[in-house]
Amino acid sequence: MKLLVKINLVLLALLAAAIAAISTIGWDLLQRNAREEVLHNAKLLIDSASAVRKYTLERIYPLLLTQSKYEFRPEMVSAFSAIEMLKILRNAEPEYKQFLYREPALNPTNPANRAVEWEADLITQFRNGALAAPATGERNTPAGRMLYMAKPLKAAQGCLFCHDTPEKAPQTMVAMYGPGNGFGWKLDEIVAAQVVQVPVAVAQARAEHTFRVFMVLAVGVSVLVAVVLNAVLWFMFVRPVTRISALADRISLGEMDAPDFKVTSRDEIGTLATSFSRMRASLVQAFKMLEG
Ligand code: HEC
Incomplete structure (x- = not known):
């Protein structure tokens, strides 16, 4: 020969071995990185939602307090602002289109926000300290595998103005949402969660590229x-x-x-x-x- x-x-054997090693380690690394990047974006969304919640409670809510005696404006509700803001963001940026945001509660004011089984599980685990915040994970859905990040929401003093009893809450709000749901929350109790979900395929596509x-x-x-x-x-x-x-x-x-x-x-x-x-x-x- x-x-x-x-x-x-x-040389061929050496390069083939090197490429095989690089591709195995590289693929693993890239997948982990892409996942982390997506979760980092999810955290940014949750933190932005929290900021909007705070802004609404501290700045908008006091402005509309008197108004709420006559007419209830959902704009004074932190949950409403956060969910609306995320909707606008999703529509403005194709990159965020895939990110779903929810504020599921065990006893919600708006039935659309009722925690489904896995969300209720998360909230219960946050409550009994079995889960540290932020919690992340993956789950199977009919729409494919989803990556999620969740943070607990605690009832602070200001929240009880509306979520304590139907008698104490603004009557205009009770007239709008009914006296049956979203009341009886206790101070400092974890009542809900902020949950962002992204299809795993988004992270996968980034890694593949x-x-x-x-x-x-x-x-x-x-x-x-x-x-x-x-x-x-x-x-x-x-x-x-x-x-x-x-x-x-x-x-x-x-x-x-x-x-x-x-x-x-x-x-x-x-x-x-x-x-x-x-x-x-x-x-x-x-x-x-x-x-x-
Ligand atoms: C001005 C009254 C008011 C205050 C104050 C208020 N909320 Fe609410 N909250 C509402 C209403 C009304 C809704 C239903 C909004 C909708 O239509 O989705 C709601 C919805 C929520 C939701 C979504 C689940 C559900 O119940 O539908 C969460 C979570 C929530 N509030 C938590 C809080 C927390 C935490 C605070 C305090 C930081 C707070 N709220 C303060 C009135 C209030």
């Missing part, structure tokens, strides 16, 4: 390394050695005057060529002595 073929076989770029790059660099290495081996080693060997052939067949092999390099090949010339000169000398 030719030397170049042997070296290329070793980066992975493809990454692999094309790895294969490209490998091919480049192989081509350059082959060229270097060819010009620096295979070609001069083949020439020296062809010259040796001619001399061994008696062509003593075959032109010398010229090398300018001072590397091992250069030394070999010089030694070879010297040997040929000695040989010619020896023959002459024999003939004489």
Whole structure:
């Protein structure tokens, strides 16, 4: 087998092993990174929703307090502002379109916010301290696998103005939502959660895109390394050695005057060529002595 073929076989095995290792570790790493990035965005959304909640309670709610005696405006409700803000965000940015935001409660004012089974489980676990906030996880849904992040919502003093008893709450609100739901919340009790859900496919798609770029790059660099290495081996080693060997052939067949092999390099090949010339000169000398 030719030397170049042997070296290329070793190189191929090496590069294949390296690419296999890089792709396995890389894929794992990229998937984890993409997941973390999506969850980071989810956290940003929950934190923005919390900020809007706070803003509504501290700035808007006092402004509409008198108004609530005559007409209840949902704009003074933190949950309403947060959910509306997230709706606007989802419509404004395609990137956020996939992010679903909910404020599920065990005993909700608006029945649309009633916690479904898995959300109720989360709230119960937050309540008994089994889950630290923020909680993250994955779950199967009819729409595919979803990644979620959840944070608990506590009833503070200000919340009890509306969520304590129907008698204490603004009557205009009770008229709108009814006296049956969303009351009886206790101070500092975890009553609800903020939940953001994103399809796992979003994280997966990000990871896949980066992975493809990454692999094309790895294969490209490998091919480049192989081509350059082959060229270097060819010009620096295979070609001069083949020439020296062809010259040796001619001399061994008696062509003593075959032109010398010229090398300018001072590397091992250069030394070999010089030694070879010297040997040929000695040989010619020896023959002459024999003939004489
Ligand atoms: C001005 C009255 C008012 C105050 C104050 C208020 N809420 Fe509410 N809250 C409501 C109303 C009304 C809704 C239903 C909004 C809707 O239509 O979705 C609601 C909804 C919610 C929801 C969604 C689940 C549900 O009950 O429908 C959560 C969670 C919530 N409130 C928590 C809080 C917390 C925590 C505070 C205190 C930081 C608070 N609320 C303060 C009136 C109030």
